[in-house]
Amino acid sequence: MITHFFTQMPALVIVLPLLAAPLCVLFHRGALAWFIYLITSWACFGIAFLLYVQVKVGGPISYAMGGWAPPFGIELRLDGLSSIVLLLVTGMASISAIYARASVIAEIARERAYLFYAGMLLCFCGLLGITITGDAFNLFVFLEISSLSSYGLIAMGPKRRALLSAFQYLIMGTIGGTFLLIGIGFLYMMTGSLNMADIASRLPDVAHTRTVEAGLAFIVVGASLKLALFPLHVWLPNAYTYAPSSVSVFISATATKVAVYALMRFLFTVFGAAYVFGELPVGRILILLSVVAMLSGSMAAIFQTDVKRMLAWSSIAQIGYIVMGFALASVAGITASIVHIVNHGVIKGALFMAAGALFWRMRAISINDIAGLGRCMPWTSAAFVAAGLSLIGVPATAGFISKWVLLQAVLENDHYWLAAAILVSSLMALVYIGRVVESLYFREAPEHRPTPGEAPLSMIAATWTLVLVNVALGLYAAPLIDAAHRAATALLGAQS
Template identity: 75%
Template sequence: MITQFLSQMPVLLVVLPLLAAPVCVIVHRAAPAWFIYALISWACFAIAFLLFVQVRIGGPISYILGGWPPPFGIELRLDALNMLVVLLVTGIAAIASIYARASIAAEIPRERAYLFYAALLLCLCGLLGISITGDAFNLFVFLEISSLSSYSLIAMGAKRRALLSAFQYLIMGTIGGTFLLIGIGFLYMMTGSLNMADIADRLPAVSDTRTVEAGLAFIVIGLSLKFALFPLHIWLPNAYTYAPSAVSAFIAATATKVAVYALIRFLFTVFGAAYAFGQLPLGEVLMVLAVVAMLSGSVAAIFQTDVKRLLAWSSVAQMGYIVLGLSMASATGLTAALAHIVNHGIIKGALFMAAGALFWRMRAISINDVAGLGRRMPLTAAAFVVAGLALIGVPATGGFISKWLLLEAVMEDAHYGLAAAILVSSLLSVIYIGRVVEALYFRDPADNDGKTAEAPVSMVAATWVLVGASVALGLYASPLVETAERAAAGLLGSGA
């Protein structure tokens, strides 16, 4: 029985949240819906951890749906690359279940909370499906599941601007999904297959055609829009700002990371590094956009007065770091990109959770509104400070590890200008994180209440779990770096 259960674990990652979502609607009540979400998210995290151990010991796992072998049937494939992403997504979802109950009770009417948890489970299903599928068309399907549920989650924000933000995201997300589907269609036209491994085998024979080149362009643009690479980032600041706090934390930590994972999977597994970065000038294009994203996102963050909007613009900059690493198509660059996917996901989740806890207390989240809360909410404020230091890249945090790897990658190729851009962007992050810290600790509060009143224990505890995870990855980075190195080697064709 146990052996049979273990053999079905890959598909359970997708099936459990997919089946649990309609159950939340059927129960029609907030408390049972939250319990279902918490149970499923923690179950998925446990399954992900067991699969991670299996992949680390025994290598990639292939799961065949319906008994039809690939390329005719649908394959779920788990390796060092996507297990990093799966662990991140399920871990954030599990921690979010602790955080969400009190946060959502304060921001969403109780009669609609069950719909929130149903949509969150569908989003989790879509993100995990993108991460583990070996089929290009099913990747698109799961991407749309996660996107449609994200639009609904963002629209549940308390302010009317949430509806406009969700609509803007819907328009941009639909364009991105359409571009991705067209690109996959072009690949199917030339190879007659939708299985990624099979497409990779057949593609070299037709890689010099305009159709394949156009397919690559459509896929890159479509997925770049999904993870908000400059200049396709317009939807992101409003979406993160006006979504409920739990949604901002979950999506910021996972959705863009899964989309950039999908791009890495297509570029290195399907097209191959030699074609995408050798025959075509894709590396140079992505490198330029990454540097512009790093600098423009950081500068824009400095001038924000809303803490969540500041963090949203920071995400634009941080995605630049990830894209810069993958654009070099080197082992060290890819290792840095993959490590930063995990590190930034944890850090940004912690920062948005801390911001949500501040919002829970003040019902507002501008820098002026949080003035003096460092003394009244010491645990929440301290969590924001430590996570902010990790975002900057201070030693003993996860952010330092991935930025150090990225600096190593650019110095290997003597890209001194890129190293300068990384340092400048990091210095700019000191300024915008420093603005919030200055307001928390060095300004007088707007009222004369003077009472210490932390957010609910569950919200503070969840935030500190992520902060602790970032510090742990900074102090003991070997498992993350080794797994990222194995994934990078597999992508570049030198081992799995």
């Protein structure tokens, strides 16, 4: 019985949220739907942890759906990289489920709460499917599941602008998905296969055809739109700003990271690093765009007055760090990307949780609205400061480890101008995080405003859990770096 359970874990981690979503609709009660979401996310986290250990000890896992062996059947595949991303997605879903209860009561109409949790479970399922599938077409299917549910979740935001934001995201997301599907279609046209490993084995014979090159271009553009790489980022600021707080927490910590993972999987596993970064100028283009994203995103964040919008623009800059790392096409660079995928997921999750807690109390989130709250909401304010210091890259935090590893990677190849761009972007982060800190602690509260209390305990506990994880990753980074290094070595050698 136990052995059978372990062999079915790759399928279970996707099936559980897929089955739990209609249960939320069936029971039609917000409190019960939240409990289903909570139990499902923690069950998936437990399975993801077991899968991570299994991959670390025994190597990659291949699971044939329905017993049909790949490449004819659909394959679920876990290796070092996908097991790390799977752990991040399930972990963030588990913590955000604790946070969601009080947040949803405040922001979502009671009669629609069960639909909210059903949407969260579908988004969760889609992200898990993208991470674990070994089939290119099913990656697109799961991407659309996560995207379609995200549109509905964002539209549930408390402000009217949420509907427009969801519509903008829908238009841009549809374009990105279409580009990705066209690229996959071109690969199928030339190889006759949809299994990623099988495509990779057949691709060298036809790699220099116009069809394959066009397929690569479509996939890079489509995935870049999904991960919000400059200049395809225009949907992200409004989506993060006007979504319900729980949605902002979850998608900021996971959705763009999974999209980055999907792009890395295509570039390194399917096409191969030698072809993409050696024979084609993809690496140089991505590096240039990542630098522009880092600097423009950080500059835009400085001038925002809405805290959530500021964090959204910051995410665009941080995506630049991640893309820069793997675009170097070195073990050190890919290691830095994987480390920052995890660390930034935890950092941004904590920041959006703290921002959501401030919104829960004040029903507003502009820098002027939160003036003086450092004295009234000490735990929430301190959590924002601690996570903000990590985003800046202060030592003993996860953000410092990310930037240190990335700096080592760029200096390894004497890219001093990239190191300078990283340092300038970090100084800009000090400015925009400093504006929030200054408002929280050094401005006087408006005289007409009643003295607010702290956010609910569940929101504080979830936020501080991520803050403590930030510190833990900063003080004891060796396990994550070692896991990322193993994954990077395997990824770079996928077609060697």
